[in-house]
Amino acid sequence: MKLPRWNLAILVQLWTGHAQLNKHLHHIKHVQTNICPACRREPETVHHYLFRCKAYVKLRRQIY
Numbered sequence: 001m002k003l004p005r006w007n008l009a010i011l012v013q014l015w016t017g018h019a020q021l022n023k024h025l026h027h028i029k030h031v032q033t034n035i036c037p038a039c040r041r042e043p044e045t046v047h048h049y050l051f052r053c054k055a056y057v058k059l060r061r062q063i064y
C-alpha cells in the first residue's frame, strides 16, 4: 500500500511518539500542559488519542 507523503509523515510521528500531540509538545516546551484538549481527562499520548479519548469515540467507530 502506497501512502501519500504527508500521511506517511504522520504515521512515522505516531510510531515514534513525536506526533503533534500535547504529550510531545509539552515535553519540548511548546505547550503548558500535556492534557488532552478534547476531553481534558488524561495526557494526550498517542495511545490516548488513538484508543482511549472519549471525545473521538464516534469518529473511531466510523473508522474501525
Ligand SMILES: [Zn+2]
Pocket: 036, 037, 038, 039, 040, 041, 042, 048, 052, 053, 054, 055
Ligand atoms: Zn482525550
